[in-house]
Amino acid sequence: MLFRILKNSFLKRPKAVFLIFLSITMGAAVATAFLGIAGEVSHKMALELRSYGANILIEPSAAEGGGFLREEDLPKIKTVFWKYNITGFAPYLFGIAEFSSGGKRERGVVSGTWFAKQLEVPGEDVSTQGVKGIAPWWEVQGRWPEDADEAIIGAALAKRLNVASGGEVTALVKGRRQLFRIVGIVTTGGYEEEQLFAPLVTVQTLLLQTGKVSRVQVSALTVPMDDFGKKDPSTMSKDEYEKWYCTAYVTSVAKNVEEVMAGSRAKPVWQIASAEGALLNKLNSVMLLLTVLALGASATSVSTSLMASMAERSKEIALMKAVGADRFQISSIFIGETLIISVVGGIVGYFIGDQLAEVISRTVFNSTIASPLWLFPTAIISAFVVAIAGSIAPLRRALLVEPVKVLKG
Amino acid sequence: MAASIIETTGLTRSYGDICALKPLDLLVPEGEWLSVMGHSGSGKSTFMNLVGGLDRPTSGSLQVGGENLLALSEDGLARFRREFVGIIFQQHHLVPYLTAVENVMMAQYFHSVPDEAEARFALERVGLGHRLKNRPGELSGGEQQRVCIARAIINSPKLLLGDEPTGNLDHKSTIMVMELLKELRAEENFTVIMVTHNQEVAAWGDRTIYLDDGILVREERLVKTDEG
Incomplete structure (x- = not known):
């Protein structure tokens, strides 16, 4: 009815x-x-927010006392549990050099890095890693370096050395000399404008630090931090730790990366991570x-x-x-x-x-x-x-x- | 003498300052056909609504079929109406989108379980076996009133209330409806309270009470005849 x-x-x-x-x-x-x-x-x-910059920084662990990370460990970053969340990374090796161009001289930082390196990791797809991928806001007037003796130079340093794209800069480190052909002037709005960026292998040779890197910036997709994510993992129960480890918090991804980089300490870049969250x-x-x-x-x-x-x-x-x-x-x-x-x-x-x-x-x-x-x-x-x-x-x-x-x- | 099905003592109903029913003491024996007469505004519909559990008294006591209606909740009054009372309205009040048989079955549905065969039988008893599937708009006034009667008796009520049930009918239909009610009452032995302002309709009852301005002013016991 x-x-x-x-x-x-x-x-x-x-x-x-x-x-x-x-x-x-x-x-x-x-x-x-x-x-x-x-x-x-x-x-x-x-994904869009990854253009804010890297949200994880890997540095040598103070406990290890080495002062450097090993370049050979870098491919392992693409093998970790959260590998698909890691959208890119770039290693850096820093050193102090005496730059000279024309009649000008100045002490400054020379940075070796990967610009857009084709990385082959056994069992994984070939990927391109480097500054070009994780720092899309860098404006390069000219082009990115391709050869071992090519470099880009920060806009502020270039101005002081009075060097332009197409010019040359000589870097002198403890008697060792390297001539760089400047292929681009980089503007970032940050400290990078004071540095000269060259291929990692060239700078390693110049600094006599073959196979070593000072730090690695990692860009990873993460979930916003909640109260649970903010807990100290060392105080968690086994189940809690498992849940935390299997959630893409920036802290758990950092921990994941740290585990594969010998003698490293990975920490979130909080101003980026918290802003994204x-x-x-x-x-x-x-x-x-x-x-x-x-x-x-x-x-x-x-x-x-x-x-x-x-x-x-x-x-x-x-x-x-x-x-x-x-x-x-x-x-x-x-x-x-x-x-x-x-x-x-x-x-x-x-x-x-x-x-x-x-x-x-x-x-x-x-x-x-x-x-x-x-x-x-x-x-x-x-x-x-x-x-x-x-x-x-x-x-x-x-x-x-x-x-x-x-x-x- | 039969036991009383309705007992009222000092029963009143006021709407604000207006007293529609002044203290009323009345006994209605089981099986009686009581006609209630009076002018418009005399309190006869108010009385019927109170007895049928459609309205609540302002004061006094009201026992119907042993139930103290003042003590019942809203759902209690609903249960009382579906189990104890059948109501025939002057304006029929059929659900326009349901057929004749569905209108009858609706009362079954609220009472217990709809039974189409039983509903058909009820309509056949009121002479509408050929109009089962017609909607109210397709029926005459007299036919609609007979559907209303079938709906009122379908759950075998102890008390049948009629509020001017022939008020909208012509003379021929009036006689037909009254004859039908008389037959049904003889078969079912329910008590009838019939509110009317028509002396001829009132004469079909066993007793007539007259209300005026909410007061019972007179009552007459009528001599039954076959003509009503």
């Missing part, structure tokens, strides 16, 4: 039913789209807020439509009460109606939302996204939530209908 009442009620009031259906569908669609792209947006944004948290909060607002707007719309519908149906409600329907029976009819609409609205909303997420992803990130499986039940639940929230006020009004007043002859 309930089915007959519901079926006839739907058929009798197609416009009202359609309005409620539309509201629920839109709510479910927006929730699906926002939640669907929220995870993807975080991932894409994390805060931004991603805010982004997720905005997505969640938009979802809640969209669902709230849908629930309000459902409520308005149902309220109008209840006003039209007050005589019917009064009659049901007069022939003995109690509050539960009245509620089950009206909630039943709304829930049926919400199931259909949730299913339709899911498919619309899925397409909407696809369009947004393609427009904003120029890529497609794969809908996670949990999104379908989430869309249905969203539709239920909208339906129930939107039904509360109209149902209260329905339950307050007094047969005596409404059915008065």
Whole structure:
């Protein structure tokens, strides 16, 4: 009988039913789209944020007392548990040199590094590592060095030495001399503008530090730090440590890298990591807020439509009460109606939302996204939530209908 | 003498400053057909609504079928209405999107379990076996009223309330409806409270009480005839 009442009620009031259906569908669609792209947006944004610079710094461990890391350990960075989260790294070897160009002389820092090195690691895909990948904000007037005697020079140092792209700079270290052909002037806005950057192997030879590096900057995709991530791993239980280690916190990725670099200490670059974390948290909060607002707007719309519908149906409600329907029976009819609409609205909303997420992803990130499986039940639940929230006020009004007043002859 | 199905003592109903029903003491024996007459605003519908559990008294006591209606919650009153009372309205009040048989089944649904065969039988008893699948808009006033009667009796109520049940019917339909109620009452032996301003309709009952400005001013015991 309930089915007959519901079926006839739907058929009798197609416009009202359609309005409620539309509201629920839109709510479910927006929730699906926002939640669907929220995870993807975080991932894409994390990738974009890698242009902030490296977020992990590997230095020689003070306990080891060596003062240098081994270049031969570098490929191991691409073999660690979090290797797919590591988007790039660059080693540096620093030394003090006497630079001279033309008639000018100046003491300064010579940095050996990888600019864009093809790294082959057994069992892994070939990757390109170096400054060019992890520091995309570096502006090079000219080009990046390709040969062993080519170098780029920081803009401030170049100005003082009065050297331009195409010029030459001689670096003198303890009697050893290396002539560099300057192929680019680099502007970074930071301390790098005071240095000369040359291929790592050349600087190792100049400094007599073959196979050694002073530090490594690592750029890794990480998740925002939460309270658990901030805990000291040394105080964690075994299960906690496992959970921490298997979560891409910047601290756990740093720990992971540290384990493969002999005599190293890896630490997060907190100003980068925390800024990224805060931004991603805010982004997720905005997505969640938009979802809640969209669902709230849908629930309000459902409520308005149902309220109008209840006003039209007050005589019917009064009659049901007069022939003995109690509050539960009245509620089950009206909630039943709304829930049926919400199931259909949730299913339709899911498919619309899925397409909407696809369009947004393609427009904003120029890529497609794969809908996670949990999104379908989430869309249905969203539709239920909208339906129930939107039904509360109209149902209260329905339950307050007094047969005596409404059915008065 | 039969036991009382309705007992009221000092029963009143006020709406703000307006007293629609002044202290009323009344006994209605089981199986009686009581007609309630009076002008508009005399309190007769108020009385019927109180007895049917559709409204709550302001003061006094009201026992119907052994139930103290003042003590019942809202859902308790709903249960009382579906289990004990059948109501026939002047304006029929059928659900427009349900067929005749579905309107009857709706009362079954709220009472217990819908039984289409039983609902069909109830409609056949009121002479609407050929109109089962018609919606209210496709029925005449008299036919709608007969659906209303079928709905009122489907759960075998102990008390049948009629609020001007023939008020919107022509004379021929009125006689038809009253005859039907008489037959059903003879079969089911329910108590009837019939509110009317029509002397001829009131004469179908066993007793008539007259209300004026909320006060019971007179009562008459009627001599039964086959013509009503």
